[in-house]
Amino acid sequence: MTIFSYEEYNCHRRNIFVLMKLFVTNTRGEVDFINDVHKEKGNHLVKPLITLVIMAGILSFAFIIAISLGPVSIPFKETVLIVLNKFKLVPYDAFSDKQWTVIAEVRLPRVIVAGLVGASLAVSGVAMQGLFRNPLVEPGYIGVSSGAALGAVSAIFFGWSSLSPWFLPLSAFIGALFATAIILIVWRVTKQQHIAVLLLLGLGVNSFFSAMMNVMIAVSNNEQELRSIVYWLQGGLEARTWNHVVMIVVPIILGSMALFFLGNHLNMMLLGEEQAKTSGLNTRRTRNIILTITSLITGSAVAVSGIIGFVGLIVPHILRLIIGPDHRLLLPASVLGGASFLILADVLSRMVLQPIILQVGVVSALIGAPLFIFLILKSYKGASL
Secondary structure: OOOOOHHHHHHHHHHHHHHHHHHHHHHHHHHHHHHHHHHHHHHHHHHHHHHHHHHHHHHHHHHHHHHHOOOOOOOHHHHHHHHHHHOOOOOOOOOOHHHHHHHHHHHHHHHHHHHHHHHHHHHHHHHHHHHHOOOOOOHHHHOHHHHHHHHHHHHHHOOHHHOOOOHHHHHHHHHHHHHHHHHHHHHHHHOOOOHHHHHHHHHHHHHHHHHHHHHHHHHOOOHHHHHHHHHHHOOOOOOOOHHHHHHHHHHHHHHHHHHHHOHHHHHHHOOOHHHHHHOOOOHHHHHHHHHHHHHHHHHHHHHHHOOOOOHHHHHHHHHHHHOOOOHHHHHHHHHHHHHHHHHHHHHHHHHOOOOOOOOHHHHHHHHHHHHHHHHHHHHHHHHHO
């Protein structure tokens, strides 16, 4: 048993008191530091959340504008009430049969299809750009769009589309899945896990499918058949019905929600495959899941709209400049932004050259191409400075 003198006891008591004081002070400092971090994170999330709210408002505005405007103009108030009545939300019957037909049976399904297609293309673009760590990539680069186009062109060329209106979108969807399966199988056989190999395979498949479509166009003897092929390849939303909405709404919504849950995985993939593996991420499984989901929702979109370019490039690029690279916010923002972009492009296609209606794919390219070139030049200019 150790016996301390009175002086030693006081000395030990002072040392313990000093250590306790230092511990409390240090603990308070850590707590303050943690609180500061949480405050900084909270402040960091304010701008993106405000942006999401604003984008939701823009989408709502674009939705009502697109349904109201056209050769037959209908006031905004009646438009909103008819839409709410269509979904059994508000009892309202003070409208004519003509107004009901124009809004509920013609414009509403077309606008919903436009929103779903735009959302799917944009969210797929964000996922593909995060996966490839390249802001100039879109789902068409891995053969999804060309596969869907080949399926649709085959349906028109061989006359399947005349048997049932469902054969055209169904053939496009099967073509998209077929193209994705070919690329993934060949990629796996090569045993080259580098992402650049996948891009090269996609470019090769795109070229091959484009050549096959050109052969079908060249040997086509039916002028109406040729016009249908070219018309579909330009991308359009004409004569879209509730059947088209039912066809794509489930795969696009479920696929987009699945990508939302993979936002943190995409953030890790931005660090590079080796760093992501070090962090415990199964990069191969994650890559295959993301490719399958993007192929599913892109194939669904292209099946009912044809090939519409630049949505998967422009919208993610702009949103990344506004919100930042965090995919947990970028993915839902791209859904809102892509839907708004294509709905407004569809409005322009119907209103600019009345009574002539442009293809929405043409309008998207006319808007997207110059804007994309401008953003690229601005980005490189900022990088050089």
